[in-house]
Amino acid sequence: MNRTTMNTIQRPVGILAILLLVLQACSTPAEEAAATDAPAHDHAHGTDTANAEVSLTPEQFAALAIPFVSPEWRTMEGSIRLTGRVMTSPVSKAQVTSPITAKVVDVLVDEGATVTKGQPLVAFADPGFFKLQEEYLSARAQRTQAVAELERQRTLLAGDATARKSAEQAEARASELQARVGSLEGTLRMLGVDPASLRPDALHERFLVRSPMAGRVNGIRVFLGATVDPTTVLLEVIDLHHFHVHLNAYERDLPLLREGVRFPFQVMNLPRGRFEGELFSIGRTFDDDGRTIPVHAHVEVGSEQLVEGMSVVAEIPLGAERQLTVPATALARSGDRAYVYVDEGEAEGAHHFRQVEVRAGVASAGWVAVTPFTPLDSLARIAGDKAFYLRNSLTAEEHDH
Numbered sequence: 001m002n003r004t005t006m007n008t009i010q011r012p013v014g015i016l017a018i019l020l021l022v023l024q025a026c027s028t029p030a031e032e033a034a035a036t037d038a039p040a041h042d043h044a045h046g047t048d049t050a051n052a053e054v055s056l057t058p059e060q061f062a063a064l065a066i067p068f069v070s071p072e073w074r075t076m077e078g079s080i081r082l083t084g085r086v087m088t089s090p091v092s093k094a095q096v097t098s099p100i101t102a103k104v105v106d107v108l109v110d111e112g113a114t115v116t117k118g119q120p121l122v123a124f125a126d127p128g129f130f131k132l133q134e135e136y137l138s139a140r141a142q143r144t145q146a147v148a149e150l151e152r153q154r155t156l157l158a159g160d161a162t163a164r165k166s167a168e169q170a171e172a173r174a175s176e177l178q179a180r181v182g183s184l185e186g187t188l189r190m191l192g193v194d195p196a197s198l199r200p201d202a203l204h205e206r207f208l209v210r211s212p213m214a215g216r217v218n219g220i221r222v223f224l225g226a227t228v229d230p231t232t233v234l235l236e237v238i239d240l241h242h243f244h245v246h247l248n249a250y251e252r253d254l255p256l257l258r259e260g261v262r263f264p265f266q267v268m269n270l271p272r273g274r275f276e277g278e279l280f281s282i283g284r285t286f287d288d289d290g291r292t293i294p295v296h297a298h299v300e301v302g303s304e305q306l307v308e309g310m311s312v313v314a315e316i317p318l319g320a321e322r323q324l325t326v327p328a329t330a331l332a333r334s335g336d337r338a339y340v341y342v343d344e345g346e347a348e349g350a351h352h353f354r355q356v357e358v359r360a361g362v363a364s365a366g367w368v369a370v371t372p373f374t375p376l377d378s379l380a381r382i383a384g385d386k387a388f389y390l391r392n393s394l395t396a397e398e399h400d401h
Helices: 013-026 029-036 058-064 127-158 164-190 251-256 387-400
Strands: 053-056 072-088 093-096 102-107 120-125 207-210 215-218 235-238 243-250 262-267 270-282 292-301 311-327 332-334 337-347 350-364 367-372
Touching (some): 053 058, 072 367, 243 251, 270 311, 332 387
Antiparallel strands (some): 072 243, 072 311, 102 120, 120 207, 243 292, 262 270, 270 292, 337 350, 350 367
16 A cells, blocks of 8 residues: 555654643543534435545554454444424324304314214304205206106107207206205205205204314314304314324434334433333435435334424334444544444554444443444454544544645
8 A cells, every 4th residue: 555645644743642641631431422423414325535544653662552352243223313293194183174164153162172973063054054054955956846847748759749958858858957956955065954855934043163183172263153164273172092202313313213113212301201112114215304304104112192393203123234343432432423443563664553434333231233234344453542633633634725
């Protein structure tokens, strides 16, 4: 390898030793973790430093006292912690409206009440409702007359006693009234009125809007005496058994997630509750924040205790799998990227390390599963510690150039 192409740190030995002592004294493990685990998003892996090298003078190498380890194949079983919020699914929330313009005469439920499917929610009365019943009865009577006339014309046509045109007109009139009656019947049924029960002397004075599903009443927006139209939302009904959890995953987490996995989660405002979900959808586009990808889950246990918008923390199990691993201390993280440093030995008066980018996976007992972007021999020696300093040294050298 041509060492003239390597990034080489050439610093006065005394200054480096003092700098290392200051860094080691001031940086706590928690601070290092905070500095290296920042969830900054990066859509692609860089190639400018994928195989970069760090070279240390003998004095620098001795001052760092880097221990060496080798990657190990281990059976890893762990979990990923994701945060998110409780959401209603498209089929778990219904907005209730009136089919026609009418005046509210009674609100039959209270905010937060549990209702069954078909239960009356709001009562209405309006002159337009009476007019609708009148139109239906009139159309029904006209249809009866038109059907009788059609039969008469068909009888006459069979005996050649009338023109075919008259029969066709009678048939068109009967069809028109049949359609009109059918339309009015549909509207009356939407209002909870049985069309067959209507008589000129027995019109309904009011109609009811009923719940389209079983659930909990939420957000009542009307009051007595208010006149509403079909665009006015009266209230909402939420099905307590079909809540979703919307979780936020970083790009690096996606290869570890699988649909169909059940997992426990905690609700921030209900610390003593027991909740369980099942992943059913892993997003393929970034959320509005541009940094995370949505992951959706059905709530399988505890749905009846939830309220839309509650904050949750989920532990997604990853199962057991044999994977290539390195000690957590051997990883240097930078946003979504992670690196290990392979020992290249001494040459030309310096000690050399080759930077290898990896995808970090599940962590357990101080070891982290990794997937290298370039070949990484399990027999290779890597820096078992000080990876954070090697990464910073390489970055500083690049800035100097």
